Each structure stands twice: as structure tokens, then as C-alpha cells.
Amino acid sequence: MTDLTDFHSYRSNPEVTKYQGFDVMTMDEAEDFINRHKDRLYGKPGEWVQYGIINNATGKLIGDCAIKLDEDDARIAVIGITISHLHQRQGFAKEVMTGVLAFLFDTKQLHRIVETMDAENTAVINLMKSVGFRLEGHFIENIFFKGKWGSEFQYAMLKREWDARK
Numbered sequence: 001m002t003d004l005t006d007f008h009s010y011r012s013n014p015e016v017t018k019y020q021g022f023d024v025m026t027m028d029e030a031e032d033f034i035n036r037h038k039d040r041l042y043g044k045p046g047e048w049v050q051y052g053i054i055n056n057a058t059g060k061l062i063g064d065c066a067i068k069l070d071e072d073d074a075r076i077a078v079i080g081i082t083i084s085h086l087h088q089r090q091g092f093a094k095e096v097m098t099g100v101l102a103f104l105f106d107t108k109q110l111h112r113i114v115e116t117m118d119a120e121n122t123a124v125i126n127l128m129k130s131v132g133f134r135l136e137g138h139f140i141e142n143i144f145f146k147g148k149w150g151s152e153f154q155y156a157m158l159k160r161e162w163d164a165r166k
Ligand SMILES: CC(C)(COP(=O)(O)OP(=O)(O)OC[C@H]1O[C@@H](n2cnc3c(N)ncnc32)[C@H](O)[C@@H]1OP(=O)(O)O)[C@@H](O)C(=O)NCCC(=O)NCCS
Pocket: 015, 016, 017, 019, 020, 080, 081, 082, 083, 084, 087, 088, 089, 090, 091, 092, 093, 094, 095, 116, 117, 118, 121, 122, 123, 124, 126, 127, 130
């Protein structure tokens, strides 16, 4: 809760939330979000677990990322990430994603990690390519999103692909 102001500053920015499943948040909604997520721990299939991203140099919250283990097979995970507009394009997301992949593949021995994104979200597409994800699918107008039909890409990585990159 001590990070509430920093959390709200980027979660209330329409450029940051443009391609995301949530909309801009009021301060009350940001507080409610933290309260709903703060006691969740890794390991429950079907439940998003949210992690704060801290800049080691300042100790300040600069974003968040999330992991959801597949409801039917906990060897598969879906991930997501947000970096504050104030800290983008400095390599933070790539550093975080590399850490999350090491945690899921090396520590937790998961088989497969997936990320689905709006087909216009160039930033996250480049991020996922940059950490070695492979394009699996292009879904055409598969989702009614923020008032119009949107198309999505699905990217994924298998544990053996992660191991081969090391
Ligand atoms: C996607 C996001 C997390 C990237 O964070 P970031 O810290 O700026 O990314 P990085 O600086 O680590 O860059 C990673 C790679 O993506 C590329 N990239 C980042 N932002 C980009 C942009 N706006 N346009 C094109 N490429 C971009 C970088 O050049 C880098 O590529 P490289 O490793 O080949 O040099 C950030 O833009 C964001 O939070 N966006 C809003 C939230 C969102 O849409 N999240 C995804 C939901 S699915």
C-alpha cells in the first residue's frame, strides 16, 4: 500500500492501459486492486498473482507483472507485464521477463509460457520477441475490446526452447 501513489500514476494513464484488459483506474480502484491481490501467493491454478516491479536504484515501484497458472494444467502459465510510462524503453521489462522466465522454467520447471496481446501493441510484441518467444497465432477480430473488434497475437515459449537459449 506504500506504493499506491506510484501504482496509480501509471495505472491511471490511458497510454499505459490502451491495450490492456483493464481501463484507467481511480485512486480508490487502485487501492481496491492492491487489497484484493496483496495476499495472493504463487501456485494456485487459474488465479492471477500480481508482482510489483521495483527499481533497485531508487526502491520505487515502476511497474507490475502477473503470472497465472493454467486452470487445467499447472505446467502451463500465462504472463503479463506493465512498466510505468515514466520508465519505459530502458530495458526494465526485458530484465523482469528474463527473471520471470528463469523463475518459471528453472525453479518451477514449467513446460510452457504464453502471452497474448493486441496485434497493434508493438512494444510488447518486440519485448516478447526479444526474450525469445515464438509467434503461434494471429487471431482476427477475435475479441470485442474497448468498443471495437480487436485482433490478437499469441506468443509462447517451451522449456526446451528456454534451455536451448542458455
Ligand atoms: C510492453 C512494455 C512492458 C515494455 O516495457 P519496457 O520496459 O519499455 O521494454 P524494454 O525497454 O525492456 O524493451 C524490450 C524490447 O522491446 C522494444 N520496445 C519497447 N517499447 C517499444 C515501443 N514502444 N515500440 C517498439 N519497440 C519497443 C525495445 O526496443 C526492446 O527491444 P530489444 O531488446 O530488441 O532492444 C511497456 O511498453 C508497457 O508497459 N506497455 C503498456 C502495458 C502493456 O501494453 N503491456 C502488455 C500487455 S499484453
